Amino acid sequence: xxxxxxxxxxxxxxxxxxxxxxxxxxxxxxxxxxxxxxxxxxxxxxxxxxxxxxxxxxxxxxxxxxxxxxxxxxxxxxxxxxxxxxxxxxxxxxxxxxxxxxxxxxxxxxxxxxxxxxxxxxxxxxxxxxxxxxxxxxxxxxxxxxxxxxxxxxxxxxxxxxxxxxxxxxxxxxxxxxxxxxxxxxxxxxxxxxxxxxxxxxxxxxxxxxxxxxxxxxxxxxxxxxxxxxxxxxxxxxxxxxxxxxxxxxxxxxxxxxxxxxxx
Numbered sequence: 001x002x003x004x005x006x007x008x009x010x011x012x013x014x015x016x017x018x019x020x021x022x023x024x025x026x027x028x029x030x031x032x033x034x035x036x037x038x039x040x041x042x043x044x045x046x047x048x049x050x051x052x053x054x055x056x057x058x059x060x061x062x063x064x065x066x067x068x069x070x071x072x073x074x075x076x077x078x079x080x081x082x083x084x085x086x087x088x089x090x091x092x093x094x095x096x097x098x099x100x101x102x103x104x105x106x107x108x109x110x111x112x113x114x115x116x117x118x119x120x121x122x123x124x125x126x127x128x129x130x131x132x133x134x135x136x137x138x139x140x141x142x143x144x145x146x147x148x149x150x151x152x153x154x155x156x157x158x159x160x161x162x163x164x165x166x167x168x169x170x171x172x173x174x175x176x177x178x179x180x181x182x183x184x185x186x187x188x189x190x191x192x193x194x195x196x197x198x199x200x201x202x203x204x205x206x207x208x209x210x211x212x213x214x215x216x217x218x219x220x221x222x223x224x225x226x227x228x229x230x231x232x233x234x235x236x237x238x239x240x241x242x243x244x245x246x247x248x249x250x251x252x253x254x255x256x257x258x259x260x261x262x263x264x
Contacts, residue, residue: 003146004052005198006126007045011038011134012058012106012115018244026060028134029067030247033254036067037241038134040261042099047264048142050130051099054122056106056115065103071096095264113213120204131197137250137261138238140196148232149198155228156203156220161194161238191231194238202228237261 011028021030028038042053057064067074075094081087102122106115116131123129128149130142140159149157193216206219213219223229237260241247253259 113215117207136240159196160191
């Protein structure tokens with residue numbers, strides 16, 4: 001049985017400003033190639049037929065609203081006939097005609113757990129939904145992830161990834177002699193959360209009305225304590241945009257036509 005789930009994307013945090021890019025844009029709107037990184041995330045889900053989105057807005061949320069309110073002009077060539085009618089004649093098409101995007105203002109200073117709680121009404125009666133962050137891309141097999149979640153029957157699945165190597169790795173003997181150097185190794189430690197969650201609706205039993213509720217702290221710790229959180233292992237590509245270096249790296253992959261998440 002195929003499940004097409006709503007995708008909730010956390011877009012409201014102030015985050016850290018990425019130097020030399022822009023201080024006027026929220027991080028999800030920073031461009032990767034021609035389009036914002038949040039567009040890439042949404043296109044990836046949509047490429048697997050998950051096309052209903054709920055965006056949890058906060059910091060500079062109006063910028064994200066304006067992008068989608070003016071989506072046609074952002075993505076198509078057009079001519080404008082000036083005058084009383086302001087007639088717009090579009091010359092090209094885009095592929096996102098069947099997306100449904102709900103833009104929900106979840107507060108400027110609201111933490112992640114509270115943001116998820118505030119969009120409960122947009123989940124409706126759905127038994128499952130997906131949840132991720134608005135600043136990271138990967139080539140996760142979404143349908144396998146969903147099947148994994150449904151089969152184990154617990155409340156939350158997190159995609160466990162290995163952190164990308166940021167620094168050269170040194171291996172040495174006990175006396176300090178370097179025995180191996182790897183310029184840009186894949187992270188060799190344990191896995192970290194890469195987002196790309198699948199939630200059962202029982203997740204709302206772990207959330208409350210407090211704006212300071214951080215999803216990754218109290219709720220997830222309680223889920224772990226109660227045996228209600230599982231990890232889906234992903235060894236493929238995953239990359240957040242946390243730094244200017246990440247921004248340059250992701251844009252470079254797109255420019256070279258080597259972006260693993262672009263499957264459309």
